[in-house]
Amino acid sequence: MITIIAAVAENNALGKDNKLIWHLPADLKRFKKVTANHHVIMGRKTFESLGKPLPNRTNIIVTHNTNFSAENCIVVNSLQQALKAVKNDENPFILGGAEIYKQAIEIADKLDITFVHHKFEADVFFPEIDKSVWKETRREHFDADEKNKYDYSFVTFERI
Helix, strand or coil: CCEEEEEEECCCEEEECCEECCCCHHHHHHHHHHHCCCEEEEEHHHHHHHCCCCCCCEEEEECCCCCCCCCCEEEECCHHHHHHHCCCCCCCEEEECHHHHHHHCCCCCEEEEEEECCCCCCCEECCCCCCCCEEEEEEEEECCCCCCCCCEEEEEEEEC
């Protein structure tokens, strides 16, 4: 099962200037728990925005740059190569960015989305979730609090 995991604003915003736009500790904690001990696939820009490999995961970076390397990571040149590298993981995760999401949404089995209930100015966006392809199977809503500035929901979609 291939899972796309993302935090997405109301206007499908993902980030700006290669950075996250918001800070939701509850989402980060959940992300860490859900992806631990799995393969995580991300584009080079996403990796560079993180600054280092994510611990307790096998990090796979997709880039067209054949000279790119990153310590303690697997570097591949296409999403297809990345998927071959994760064949022994029963649930690898696609972490983005926008271009990787655009390709992966065509082949993923599941979407694990944190919807941030706010609109943000952004320069990268998550693809539209086509309700004729994806069925919402789970939703947990949370109100903003002292640690999490925005209302948010954890939502799971499965391919119909």
